[in-house]
Amino acid sequence: MNKIVTIGREFGSGGRELGRKLAEKLGFEYYDNEIVTQIAERTALSEQYVREVIERSPHELFPITVGHSFTYISSYALDKKQAVFREKENVLKKMAETSNCVIVGRCADYILKDYKPFKIFVYANMPSKIARCRERNNGAVELNDKKIKKYIKEIDRHRASYYNFFTGQEWGDKLYYDVCVNTTSTPINDIVEYLAKALQ
């Protein structure tokens, strides 16, 4: 069986960078935006549409219905959205079966549970996340800390809601991960070094 590493991460914690470097270090495939591209190919929908669907609130996609509204939910629009979800599962499984890989986000830890992934969660304290966002943004946009913090919290609230809805687990609860790493005080390159050891 291939070695699968999944990475859940708080926005601004550097989880994506960590995942990419870990994949490089291990010689594993790295999947992040490729997931969107592949779903788009399989559904003949645009990448932009797929991204919107898999990143929007899950409750919009599975409305609670009563009585006559049944005909409404089986509408073409909803079918299309649900097709995106089905394909996401197929794409992830195909990736897991093809080679050793590192997959960032997309509830991959849960969807691929039968493949026994090594599940990592990446987090940091708020000042460190704000600093990383500012750095990443290259100073192009002038936002104060309060606004960046609000944005980080919004993104993470959304990730949590999405993850909790589809998995029935609690996003970021350490119980659902093999290891949780804090990027506040330890450089990402150092974390990559020891995690690579965990996976060799």
Added chain:
Amino acid sequence: MNKIVTIGREFGSGGRELGRKLAEKLGFEYYDNEIVTQIAERTALSEQYVREVIERSPHELFPITVGHSFTYISSYALDKKQAVFREKENVLKKMAETSNCVIVGRCADYILKDYKPFKIFVYANMPSKIARCRERNNGAVELNDKKIKKYIKEIDRHRASYYNFFTGQEWGDKLYYDVCVNTTSTPINDIVEYLAKALQ
């Protein structure tokens, strides 16, 4: 500055074993019961008494007092208990200043924060903790799972209360640790291997 590693752990997660093996692997000193022994030496109190004091509910040691009860709290008994706490801090700092070391429990992560320790938290799911307790107990005592679970929860509730009281932080909240490791699916020896890499 010496390298200090602190280990917080859920009861039954194998945190103590992990700490001991990590210290061995790194050639660091390992401190666990030695802390009690040294406090006992410094205070001329028995080890049993010291252990009882540092493991009991902190609220008993720092009662909320009003008005005339002041004379009551400055009683000899209370002074003795508070002396144990002061000495715990001194003992931990002495250890941190003497050599590289791994310290298990005792709020060492918080007490030694100025020494920039690498803070590890060890945890596992309940079935795995029950199995470990049963194994450790060598089958000598016949307890059903329900009773073991109750016992584990009681110990951990107590650890949390103690830690939260003295540190103002939340015991087991990943934000307060550099890395949190789950011993449910990964053998402790493997975790020791990669954590040693993190600390070399």
